Amino acid sequence: MVLGTATGLLLWAPVTVSVPVVLTEAIILLGGLAVLLAANAALLRWGLAPLDRLTGLMTTVDLLRPGQRLPARGGAEVADLIRTFNAMLDRLEQERATSSARVLLAQEAERRRIAQELHDEVGQSLTAVLLALKRAADEAEEPLRGELCQVQEITRESLDEVRRLVRRLRPGVLDDLGLVSALTSLTHDFATHTGLRVQRRFAADLPALEPETELVLYRVAQESLTNAARHADAERVVVALQHTDDAVVLAVTDDGRGMKAAREGAGIRGMRERALLIGAALDISPVSAPRTGTQIRLAAPVPRKQS
Incomplete structure (x- = not known):
């Protein structure tokens, strides 16, 4: 385009070139060449700008953050x-969501x-051991009775730990009593075992949710509390559950x-995968006052009521 325009101007413009070339003609020719090169560079930059944006998206795209697209x-x-690249991202995100769902399920x-095995096998075995120790301690004399009581106490603590692991692996209270009761139990156990102060702010008008959605909310809360205890050096954690118009x-x-590191760990990546499973939006952002902390926010969609 630029070369065609320049050729037309040379053909129709009343400009001649002497032999030898005089200074004014040389200046005009050099000026025209400079304008030609500048126009060509500007057009190339404008034409290749979408490719630069496409390259940037290719290097930063994350399938756990869906919706990153470029205008055509x-x-x-x-x-x-x-x-074509946007269509490829659509397919990859769909395949990633499907595979993540299978893995998480x-x-x-x-x-x-x-x-179930811990509850049925280990839990029942420890319960039987406790009963046998109690009978032996009742019939034994000192100092054997004291030693048996100590072993009985150790066994009881082990049984409590097994029960706590069972609750973490399979929150039965979630199935029986619902999300609020499950989160209440989770935060109570968390505060008891970590010593952190946990404040609960649960709305009273929460709508009914799908079991899969409740499980994702529970797991994200569980992982968030674990991160706060292990990595944040926190003193207080606030767990809130609110209801908006559609979430x-x-x-x-x-x-x-x-948040110190730019790279997300396996725990946060796992939360993002769970959010994708139910079409929820996960946001992790720093907060301020009184100390620099972190907020993990998950907005889970509420199923629309059938009219």
């Missing part, structure tokens, strides 16, 4: 390339199996050190 702008070939099934919002806020 530029020339016909460039626009077709961008549309298999993981939950395995957790239920392990929890139930879980927010876990700590007053710890805040």
Whole structure:
């Protein structure tokens, strides 16, 4: 285009070139060449700008953050390339969501199996040992009775730990009593075992949710509390559950050190995969005052009522 325009101007313009070239003609020719090169560079930059944006998206795209797309702008070939790339992202995100769903469902099934075995096998065996120790301690004399009582206490603590693991692996209270009761039990156990102060803010008008949605909310809260205890050096954690027009919002806020590393760990990646499973939006952001902490916010969609 630029070369054609320049050729037309040379053909129709009343400009001649002497032999040898005089200074004014040389200046005009060099000026025209500079304008030609500048126009060509500007057009190339404008035409290749969509490709630069496409390259940038290719290097930063994350399938756990769906919806990253580019408008199909530029020339016909460039626009077709961008549309093809957007379609490829659609397929990849759908395949990632499907595979993540299978993995997470298999993981939950395995957790239920392990929890059942711990409850039926280990839990019942420890209960039988406790009863045998009690009978032996009742019939024994000192100092053997004291030693048997100590072993009995150790066994009882082990049984309590097994029961706690069972609750973590398979929150039976979630199935029996619902999300609020499950989160209440979770935060109570968390505060007891970590020593952190946990404040609960649960709305009273929460709508009915699908079991899969409740499980995702519970697991995200569980992982958020674990991160606060292990990595944040926090003193207080606030767990809130609110209801908006079209979503139930879980927010876990700590007053710890805040987010230090740019790279997300396996726990946060797992939360993002769970959010994708139910079409929820997960946001992790720093907070301020009184200390720099972190808030993990999950907005789970509420099923619309059939009219």
